[in-house]
Amino acid sequence: MTRCFIPLAFAVSVLAAVPAAAQEADVGPKIMVTGEGEATVSPDMAVITFAVLREGDTARAAMDENNAAMAAVIAALKEEGVEARDLKTSGLAISPQYVYPNDSNGEEKPRITGYQVTNTLTVRVRDMEKVGEVLDRSVSLGVNQGGDITFTNDDPAEALKEARTRAVEDAFSKARTLAEAAGVSLGNLLEISEQAGARPPMPMVKAMRMEAAADSSVPIEAGENSYKVQVSVTFALEQG
Numbered sequence: 001m002t003r004c005f006i007p008l009a010f011a012v013s014v015l016a017a018v019p020a021a022a023q024e025a026d027v028g029p030k031i032m033v034t035g036e037g038e039a040t041v042s043p044d045m046a047v048i049t050f051a052v053l054r055e056g057d058t059a060r061a062a063m064d065e066n067n068a069a070m071a072a073v074i075a076a077l078k079e080e081g082v083e084a085r086d087l088k089t090s091g092l093a094i095s096p097q098y099v100y101p102n103d104s105n106g107e108e109k110p111r112i113t114g115y116q117v118t119n120t121l122t123v124r125v126r127d128m129e130k131v132g133e134v135l136d137r138s139v140s141l142g143v144n145q146g147g148d149i150t151f152t153n154d155d156p157a158e159a160l161k162e163a164r165t166r167a168v169e170d171a172f173s174k175a176r177t178l179a180e181a182a183g184v185s186l187g188n189l190l191e192i193s194e195q196a197g198a199r200p201p202m203p204m205v206k207a208m209r210m211e212a213a214a215d216s217s218v219p220i221e222a223g224e225n226s227y228k229v230q231v232s233v234t235f236a237l238e239q240g
Contacts, residue, residue: 035171069142187236
């Protein structure tokens, strides 16, 4: 019984595969196009990265000074309404500072002259009207390095939806144009796919000056973010 069953099962599987292959072959001529869609939206969040740098004769002294300054900065940010979930320490570095031998100092080998501690903080500011204040107050309290800003969107779903819709419309328009030029008609939609995820908005990065403004907060212009989507669409073609 076992010997008879194996060839029979194999034959059934081969017969089942034949209609699928025949179906694929029956598709006939087809056309594949790529559509692009773009949607712009004003950013609703700023992501700022800055750092406190302090020096001391010892690593302990440099660390203590840095800790005090950064604690003041974090406390001020929370007073400005920045939540704990939007504050993230993104780097901490302790670096010895050296004097190196040269013709004038008489040193025989590198010698440590002190230490430098850098604490880097990444902050998400969800109230766009407070971005300038946050920057200004942070610098006043001891931030003296960094200042890169990326304007982004907390939830870009609606912008991406609009970009996808425009991408599909663009693909359909291209397919119709190509079919008309070739003297054929578009048939059934065979396949549609989005290519490798949507491209995120191009970051708008600004470097802030490490000086506090005397009378007002740091001026900020956020501009717009652009979200782009590409789709691939395949149609069957009908002759005549």
